[in-house]
Amino acid sequence: MTEHTILIVEDEPEIASLLERVLHKEGMAHTVTAGSVADGYVQFKRAKPSLILLDIMLPDGEGYELCKKVREESNIPILFMSAKDDEVDKLLGLAIGGDDYITKPFSPKEVAYRVKAHLRRLGYSDVQQPLHVGPFTMDAAETSVTKEGVALDLTAKEIGLLAMFLRHPNQILSKETLFERVWGESFFGSDNTMMVHIRRLREKIEHDPSKPQHIVTVKGLGYKFVQGS
Structure with a gap:
């Protein structure tokens, strides 16, 4: 996994250094x-980065704040680290977009093993490869998409949705x-946000958005x- 970059957000230098050493030993040489x-x-x-290890208690705020900002732009795995063992804190971390x-x-x-597990779960191999599905190609970092070689102008949320579909x-x-x-x-049962983003994504990737061939609605599900061709 030497091609991955792991971002460690931790205000205790000893812990950050220890995590870096273990990740390097496990083959993840690129850490920040x-x-x-x-x-x-x-x-x-x-x-x-391909993944973030994120402490919750930081000098200028809580890791939850950073998680929310990252989630506006990316769907990379975020693993919270905290001395807090309260169930409410765990649920909050997962609810706002944390993966572990x-x-x-x-x-x-154990942290290194969890990092590897999350990368494998998202389909990353030891060397990240673009994702090819039908006429679509998404880069390994999930930041850009092409259809039949032509770049699509997608927002972060649209890329996030399309990444889920392509995977x-x-x-x-x-x-x-x-x-x-x-x-x-x-x-919470409100369809408006989802429907708007699906409609806009269809407008950008479908030949005829009114008769979608790729993103198909399955009523009630x-x-x-x-994939198509």
Whole structure:
């Protein structure tokens, strides 16, 4: 996994250094560290990491704030690290878009294994490859998409939705699943936000948005992405 960049947002240098050493030992040579919410966001924009290890208690705020900002632009895995062992904190971290919650003190090796597991779960191989599904190609970092070689002008949320569809072709994805994975929030039954984003995405990727061939509505269940050619 030497091609991945892991961003470690941790204000205790000893912990950050320990995590770096273990990740390097496990084959993830590219790590970047930050000690605050503000610096974490700067490093996220600069380094374009594949995954973030995010402490909750930081000098200038809580890691939740950074998670929300990242989720507006990216769907990379975010693993919270915290000395807080309260169930409410864990649920909050996951509800706003976190993918895992690791309680301190932790085994650094366990953290490395969890990092690898999340990268594998999203389909990353040891060397990141673009995702090719039908006429669509998405870069490994999930920041740009082309259709038949032509770049599509998509927003971060539209890319997030399309990434979910491309990773699960021909599978029905519920509105709840899409909302939780792309928005990082629980779905409360309001269709407006989802319908607007699906409509706009169809306008950009379908030949005839009124008769979609790729993003198909499955009444009462959600949406299904048909690969096509």
